Amino acid sequence: MVQSAKPVQPIWCPGCGDFGVLAAVKRAAAELKIPTHDFVLVGGIGCSGSIHNFLEVNGIHALHGRLLAQAVGVKLANPSLTVVAAGGDGDGYAIGMGHFIHAFKKNVSILYIVMNNETYGLTKGQPSPTSQLGFEGNVEPPFHSILTALSIPAPNFIARTFSGDPKGMTAILTEAIRFNKEGRGFAFVEDLSPCVTYNDTYKIWREKVIDVATLPGYDPTDRKVMFRLCLEATESGRIPIGVMHRPEVVGRDGLEVKLVGDGPGPVRSDIELESNLPAYHKLLSGLA
């Protein structure tokens, strides 16, 4: 066995919600029997983004807000890899918002986990895009990722988990990665991951979360129904968790699932000069 980078000890505070995500990712990868050398974890900037250092997998630590673009690049270049991007709410919903919206549209088969703690923890507790009104220093209403995700017409997998419910989270992450492996498109999971130091919300979130599957009329193949259920739950002060969108292979939206990875992909394509010479000659002889 060749010795290469070994996982290091997490830098997170004891009790941080991110530990739950780390454990759930590990269990999901094991359950799906993904070889560790085929698993790429793309980390963002912030506490959560260091997750790739704590697992025996390939890791790329991206720029702040750019992890989705890098993850998409990895997957398009080598579709046989399992690619999971993981970062925080500031990374995804503030500086990375443009890439976040476009990831749904691009629909490349990667999983994006946002560990939402409603604050910038690493820089010591500034308000983030998801901070509630009343959070110190915050003057703007919070952003709702799930409602935004549901509003984009694309056949993506959309879910929300809670670090206080590790079993539920493992099931959902496993389903999301399987969705990717089947080449069905982009999967987005927001995990409610409390920051025990700057925004300890375990207690309040435990009271507020509600499994969407228990709501009357739950149908995760129907975007319209799910938008209404999530909006109503949010407006009544609850935080919906569970699977919000599980599209059929050809969604009700009429959008066909665009499969990525029909060919070997750029990395596995032959770039040797000799074997390509006839084709190159043909390409160049087409010039006049």
Next chain:
Amino acid sequence: MSTAAAQIAPIPEQSGPGVPRPPLELSDVSVMIGGQGGDGTLTVSDLLGRYFRKRGLYVYLSRNVLSRIRGGHADASVRASRDPLHAVKSHVDVLVAFDNEAVELGKAELSPHGFILYDSTTFHIAEPHSAGFPFATMVGGPLGQPIFKNTAAYGALSVLFGFDPAQTRGVIEERFKRRGGDALEKNLKALEIGRKAALSMPGVENRYSVVSGDAHNMILTTGNQAVALGFVVGGGRFFAGYPITPATEVMEYLQRYLPPFGGVVRQAEDELAAINMVIGASYAGARAMTSTSGPGLSLMTEGLSHAGTAELPIVVADCQRVGPSTGQPTRHEQSDLSHLANLGHGEYPRFILAPSDPVDCFELTVEALNLAERWRVPVILLLDQALSQNTTTSPRFDLSKVHLDRGKRLTPEATTKLQQYKIYELTSDGVSPYAPPGTPGVWAEVTGNEHDEWGHVSVNPANRLKMMRKRMEKMVLARSELPPCRVFGPPDAKVAIIGFGSTSGPILEAQRILEHRGVPTRYLQVRTVFPVPVHEIDPFLKEVDSAYIVEHNYTGQLARLLRETMPWHHAKLHSVLKYDGHTFRAPQIVSEVKGAK
């Protein structure tokens, strides 16, 4: 052989239309076609270019358009010559005008023997050497649409230049046969209408004659197309970009060329995404590139710093335009050099290569991919608007010169034989062997944070010193592998000209004029502009008395780099600058050189 100098020598006054005289023979001809956007000026220049190429001439097509889809003044220029050329001619021999604005704008550039051919449907001019034809009305009746006026103008031009009628017609057939419908038939009719009108006007027929040349088996191409082709044969398989003038064609060509080779081309939501997708693809092990221009480059700067410290090989083609900000998006400038040389937050190594013509673009793109992977650094290909977009006759691209250097890229077999795999291993040349994700038995741990050899984040001062030196010393260690300068002109000349990019065209032409005037010069074309090849430029400057540094910017950015790296040559260096959005014409360079009158 004619020389450029011969063509700018004084020419006797011509008599006006109606007075018979022998045709004026041109071995270097320039035609400017102006009108409103949508008038078909580009069609006329394309037809003329095709004709001249059939006659074995070198052609250079440039365009002057506004940043809008339709309307506004637009003009196109065709230059054809028996000698190779990569520049706009100093004067216009024939001006074709579809409106009065084109006459007003073009008149100033007309040579003393020049002639104006114009569409007199809506206006008349009182110039002595001109002929007006109501092309739009003439074709509008029989063909139903005035748009064929451009082909009629081409017909009149063919009479003015004494073109061979069969070849003139051949050009129309070649251009329109694939259009389908009655496009060919109507254009042939328009051609005849234009020809007949010109033949009936005294003083037009055979006013000029254009020589033939022997530039056959050549291609017509642009720098952007050459970059795209170089990327494919250089093993490039992943491209992400965002539309921006004048770089967009690189992406558009690759959308056509790359998929059959298993490559992927994606248009991103912005330049931040484009460069980060390229970084991701590079991490995965693909040869990857993006192309952009000034404002996009600013957004990519963050990503370039990241690739620099993460040691991920990427190539960025910067097709420069007039800046800062949106500047003049369709115009020419070379003002990104200082930015690129200091690009990004923090310090990291980068190589900047500046090709001068399409063949150079093709070859340096392959070289950029090789250098990026060999040294695991970002490489920038520095183009400029004229090089990117002007169309020129070029030798065919030579595949026998292409080779691939994958540097220390590890195969899965080689990886399994390792005792340990350190992704940032300290080595004698600063380059660590690389096995991309998906290689059994190892993990690729890559980060933009400072890291130790394993790829783990590190704030250890001793490690920081080692890692900084590992990266930065590549700029010294790679020196002998970077594309060398080219020198043109007699070795004993005491006057030097230095330039990079597309200025090569007008500089080479200026050299011929200067030689003719008794001022021999040596021209140094800098192909690696950063790190500055002091080992090449210092001995070169020692041998000359003075050096003129020709570039398209206000502050003399190349000159500043030379002064900074070789201050002892300060007194010898003189800047020749142009920043009006247009390219140099040879006489403008000549006039700056002392002793040349």
